[in-house]
Amino acid sequence: MIRRSAAAALAAVLALTLLPGAPAPAAQVAAGAPSPGAPGVGDPYWPFDGNGGIDVTHYVVRDRYDFATGVLSGTTTLTLRATQALSRFDLDLLLPVRAVSVNGAAARFDKPDGHELRITPARPVARGAVVDVVVSYAGRPAGLRYAGEDTWLADGREVVTMNQPHMAPWWFAANDHPQDKATFDISVTGPATHQVVSNGLPVSRTVSGSLATTRWVARDPMATYLAFFALGRYAVERTERGGLPSIIAVSRDLGPLDQAAALRGLRRTGEITAWLARRVGPYPFESTGGLATSLDPGFALENQTRPTYPGTSPRSALLLVHELGHQWFGDSVTLRRWRDIWLHEGFATFLEHHWTETHGGPSAQTWLRRTWAARQAARGYWRTSLVDPGAGRIFSAPVYERGAMTLQALRHRIGSRAFFRVLRTWARERRLGHGTTGQFRRLAERVAGEQLDGFFRAWLVAPRPPAQTRRNGLR
Ligand SMILES: [Zn+2]
Incomplete structure (x- = not known):
């Protein structure tokens, strides 16, 4: 993501404290006895994102959007595997729900708050079982809020579902955390005068009277916040x-x-x-x-x-x-916890400077030296730790810039050949999966053949500018 103004997102932190209660720790139960899935995957930045006890492998989203009323209606069919014996489990959805079924049987459901959809199947789901869950919903996404965000983006002619870290619960029932990637089959019905654009490749478009339904299929696993549709001309x-x-x-x-x-x-x-x-x-x-x-x-x-x-x-x-x-870096190799967001933004920002240096601009090392010097006196800047910036600061300037400086400094220290081998290996070995800061450091150490913990501590964690040394990639 690149924000036009980096000032936003603070409300998210405040909202955390307003949510009703923290998710209960996984209950101690007899092995194999069905128990409720947790209401979150355990990410401290947004404790209610995603859910425990389930692993979604595929979403079929069938939505319809009415520009005149602003109502979005539809069904999401989730294919999911129970990772524990479940008496009950949650999904994330802000829209009002009409019906839920599990393997074709009607299920009881309630919404204890705006975000959690709590589903009690007619019979418990065994650990390891794969079930289809169908959720029907209808409502106006505009004005629905979660974690201080009101992410719906639409006017009378166009709607685009784009946001990070939260977008899914405004338009489909989701296990809304990047830890759980899945494939997607997305159909959207809207005016036949409009087109629908989504992820992957288009499969079909069917016109019926004044409405058209367009279907897109994304065959590669995807984090829920990266799924989108756009309906417009x-x-x-x-x-x-x-x-x-x-x-x-x-x-x-x-x-x-x-x-x-x-x-x-x-x-x-x-x-x-x-x-x-x-x-x-x-x-x-x-x-x-x-x-x-x-x-x-x-x-x-x-x-x-x-x-x-x-x-x-x-x-x-x-x-x-x-x-x-x-x-x-972000979509194919994705963070497991939001605290590692520099693995997305630092990398994308580094690639901008690499583009610049190969297209007639200053070298990335010149950019690093100048930026490092310009930030010397900015105390607050260095107090943002890139291994735990805080929920309200995942899109703050250091996440992008200090993250990109870290990569260029690593490149200068271990050499361009080794550095790009690190990036290529990271992308190849973790393709369509996940990575953490610790795993990236260990990969860099493996490729470079040297200890880099001091280097990464200086660049990612220490609350002061790294010293101007060769070991810090600054000489
Ligand atoms: Zn970005």
Whole structure:
């Protein structure tokens, strides 16, 4: 993600304290006896994100959006495996729920707060069992709030579901934490005058009277916050480069000059994706692309296979480098806990500076020296630890800039060849999976053949600027 103004997101911290009670620790029960799944996966930044006892492998989302009323209605069918014997389990959904079934049998449900959907199946679910859960819902997503966020982005002509770290519960029933990735099959029904753009590749479009239903399938596992749909009037272009399909879309509700500029910018998607692949290894997914919206999200976001940009922004190649760089670092290799967000943002920001130095700009090392010097006196800046920045600071400047400085300093210390081998190995070994800061440090040590704990402590954790030494990559 890149925010136009990095000032937001503080409300999220406050909201944490307003939620009703902390999730109970997993109850001690006799082995094998069914028990309730926890209401969160255990991420301290957002304790109610995701849920315990379930592992979702596939989502089928069938949504309909009515611009006149602002009502979103639909069903989500989740295929999930019980990771414990379950008497009950939760999903995350803010919309009012009409019905829930588990393996075809009606299930009892309630919503103890706005976010948790608590489901009690007619019979307990055995540990290891795979079940289909169908949730039907209808309501107005606009104005629904969770964790201080009101993420619904729509006007009378266009809707785009884009946000981080939370977006899913506004439009489908989810196990809403990046720890649980799944494949997606997304259909959206809207006016036949509109197009639908989503993740992966389009499969079909069916027109019935004044409505059209468009289906997209994403075959590669995806974190729930990266799933999206856009419904609007779009100019859509499909091209192919080296066998990789690229689908770009520009809102026709932008002014003609903005449309033309956005189209010119997005047409560089294939070229930039190919450049990134030469630097950090094969592109991880089945398609690439991008979407320029006429709405004003205030940020661009790396939705999997199809980043979304404010309409006036994709003319910046650096922004495309950032969001497409996330396809490797963030989307394919994803954090397990939000505290590790620098593994997304630091990497995408480093790739911007690497693009700059290979396209006529100053070297990334020059950028590192200048930035390090310019930040010397900024005490608060260095107090943001990149291994635990805090929920309200996951999009703060140090997460991006100090994170990118860490990578360039590592590159200077261990050499460019070893450094890019670290990035490529990280992307390859953890493709479509997860990674932690500790795992990244151990990989860097393995490739470099030396201890780097002091280096990473100085760059990621210490509440002061790293000393200007060779070991810190500054000489
Ligand atoms: Zn980003």
